[in-house]
Amino acid sequence: MMRVMKTLSAASAIALGLLTAASALAQSQRPPLAGGRPPQQQPQNAPVIPAQPRSYAPPVDPYQVSLRSDQIDTLLRTLTDAPLHGFAPTDFAPDQAIALLSSRDPNARASGQAQLIAKTLSYARAVHTGRLPASGFMNEWGLRPAAYDPAPEFVAAIQQDRLADWLANLPPPYTGYQTLQKGLVTYRDIAAKGGWLPVAPGAPLKEGSTGPRVVALEARLAAEDPTVAVDGAPIFDAALTQAVQRAQKRFGLNPNGVVDKKTLDALNTPVERRIDQIQANMERWRWLPQTLPADRIQVNVAAAILSVFSHDTPTLTMRAVTGRPGDETPMLSSMIHSIVLNPPWNVPSTIAAKELWPKERAHPGYLARNDFIVIPTGDGGSRLQQKAGPKAALGQVKFDFNNPYGVYLHDTPSRSKFDSFSRLASHGCVRLQKPIELAKALMAGDPIWTPEKIDETLASGETVRAKLPQQIAVFLLYWTAYVTPDGQVNFRDDPYGWDRELVQRIAALRPGSA
Secondary structure, eight states: OOOOOOOOOHHHHHHTTHHHHHHTOOOOOOOOOOOSOOOOOOOTTOOOOOOOOOOOOOOOOGGGOOOOHHHHHHHHHHHHTGGGGTOOTTTSOOHHHHHHHTOSOHHHHHHHHHHHHHHHHHHHHHHHHOSOOGGGSOTTBOOOOOOOOOHHHHHHHHHTTOHHHHHHTSSOOOHHHHHHHHHHHHHHHHHHTTOOOOOOOOSOBOTTOBSHHHHHHHHHHHHHOTTOOOOOOSBOOHHHHHHHHHHHHHTTSOOSSOBOHHHHHHHTSOHHHHHHHHHHHHHHHTTSOSSOOSSEEEEETTTTEEEEEETTEEEEEEEEEEEOTTSOOOBEEEEEEEEEESOOEEOOHHHIIIIIHHHHHHSTTHHHHTTEEEEEOSSSOEEEEEOSSTTOTTTTEEEEEOOTTOOOEEOOSOOGGGGSSOOEEESSSEEESSHHHHHHHHTTTOSSSOHHHHHHHHHHTOOEEEEEEEEEEEEEEOOSEEEOTTSOEEEOOOTTSHHHHHHHHHHTTSTTOO
16 A cells, blocks of 8 residues: 655664564464354345344353363363463462362362353453453543454354364464563563662762662662673673663663663662553553554554554654643544645644633734634634644644544644653644655555645645545554563553553452452
8 A cells, every 4th residue: 555665774763762663563463263154145036035034043052062171171271371461360260160170079060160161251351352341441542342252252162173272362463462471471570589679769870870879770770681790889880871771771761871860760660560561551452453454553652653564564663742641642543534734723622721812811912923813613602723834733744534532643843842752742642753754655656646746735835635545544552561672571651540540440340359
């Protein structure tokens, strides 16, 4: 659909967070499970017969299937290994079923099999589409998994003797998920060894610093970075500077080698909190469809990075500015259908009331000086619109896609924020570092909207909506933990508190929770 786009140089790719883009890769998909019987074909020219109630074999009750001993062993192993998918050890523990299955009493064994099947179906649903019911999602979590009933597939897997394959194909088929599984093992091992001790607050630490805080810093870095050589020397040397820089990159911070407050806060985040982040991100992977479009756009909202994929390979990565806390950019999926060149900005009423009208009252003429006009709404009210032009908040390009939140991707005349490592500053929409490059890439091959035509239209100042030659999927995602190609788990802040909220909502579903 799109031509191969210009890739970034290796150095700038690292600086722009290419590792974040790697975390969102939709890797090779596992083949879908075999479906039901093919539809029966009517013979050509067959007479039209009034519809009659169809007779069909009722679905088999999953609790009525008979399990062989090897199938029971397969289910027990799967449930015992459920913590590898981020679940608590007690969530799907089959201990009681094991005790009953070992009984000589046929009724007890039947009860044990029923319990084992119930645990398996609960596990299958949880690992495939997540644990939250539809009512458990926040409004901003617009990326929702499809409803899933594992019972028919479970019965078919038993009957067709492919139980192990069915179980293996339940988790998300993405490398991003599978590498987090390995990361979870690593951080649980760190926790089992006592985690790490915080580094005491104080003045920034940098090369040349000395004292016990430097010794504590070295030990803290070594807990996550196996390349750090712990010698206990109270001197901040060049090797320690490099170790700090590696940590800062993992945290998405400016890799200047100086342990300032932001770096210290990231280092002092307890290991239990990091485990929570890994588990929350694994849960969100389960909300994605089982197959992602090979051509798509992904935005990591938490890291403020946009990646374009062509034929399932990232071809363009750029910095973005996403919603600040309180004006969160939602998670969602949609299709970009058109691009608006030289877009005006129809100001949302909330922004007009909270920000723009107060500025006009404080500084009369502010609206006119910034190219805002007042448009009657026909019901006695009015709304604000900012005309297209050099002052327009949407810049030169807007990318439209349907969604209930009224957000979109767009250009901006304010470019300085892209140089920051913290880029959560918008009202919820996603501002792009390279919007014109993206527009030309999406329009590649269109006979009308050539790169020259796009440049000509932008220069004219005329507002024009251009439909894409082929719509492209867009995903706004929230990744705060992911694994880069070097095997290191990277963490970002949880700016919206969605990791913590998700972990709490899942915990509240467990039996006995208050």
